[in-house]
Amino acid sequence: MTKWLMGAAAGAALLLALSAAGNARYRADDDEDTVAARKEVLGVLELVEAGKDDKALASKAEDVKKKDMELNNLMKVYKLKGKGGLGYGANPGAMSGIEKKLLDLQQKAPAKSAIKKESKDLIRLANVNIAMAEIARPHFQKPMEGKGKQDWNKWLDEQKAAAKELIEAVKKEDGAAVSKAAKNMVNSCNECHAVFRK
Numbered sequence: 001m002t003k004w005l006m007g008a009a010a011g012a013a014l015l016l017a018l019s020a021a022g023n024a025r026y027r028a029d030d031d032e033d034t035v036a037a038r039k040e041v042l043g044v045l046e047l048v049e050a051g052k053d054d055k056a057l058a059s060k061a062e063d064v065k066k067k068d069m070e071l072n073n074l075m076k077v078y079k080l081k082g083k084g085g086l087g088y089g090a091n092p093g094a095m096s097g098i099e100k101k102l103l104d105l106q107q108k109a110p111a112k113s114a115i116k117k118e119s120k121d122l123i124r125l126a127n128v129n130i131a132m133a134e135i136a137r138p139h140f141q142k143p144m145e146g147k148g149k150q151d152w153n154k155w156l157d158e159q160k161a162a163a164k165e166l167i168e169a170v171k172k173e174d175g176a177a178v179s180k181a182a183k184n185m186v187n188s189c190n191e192c193h194a195v196f197r198k
Contacts, residue, residue: 037074041077044064048130071139115174127163132159164180166178
């Protein structure tokens with residue numbers, strides 16, 4: 001019996017050690033720059049949620065740009081919570097993320113009951129995308145592959161439009177429209193990244 005207890009204790013200790021190592025791995029990207037960038041995104045998000053107009057959002061985005069933060073650090077909010085992102089939902093787990101949720105939504109339309117249950121979280125996700133579209137706007141650097149600032153702004157406008165479509169779809173509890181809006185949002189991001197994210 002004693003050997004069994006010792007073995008169980010050793011197994012439990014190993015499990016705890018592996019769990020701690022896993023958590024440390026998922027916190028690896030939660031460095032000082034990531035935390036500072038996340039704080040700035042949340043500041044713009046507050047303005048979006050307060051209903052501030054595009055002029056106010058653009059002004060705040062310019063303030064963020066003046067702090068010389070890298071766009072890549074600001075965009076980490078899309079990552080999994082355990083990788084420095086905001087996560088999705090009121091109490092996101094390490095494997096929860098905005099990008100992951102958008103990909104899930106575009107692949108399968110949510111049921112009306114799921115939309116009703118997650119309405120606040122889905123609207124917040126949409127508002128994060130509106131905030132990020134404004135934050136990214138002043139970060140244009142140079143033309144690439146024949147695409148310039150006009151294309152950059154077009155894709156950001158499409159991202160914002162899709163986010164607003166998502167909000168309306170959530171309010172109507174329309175699963176097909178939620179899925180379509182998520183797909184439009186992902187497409188606008190992917191099209192921009194294919195050119196400018198090298």
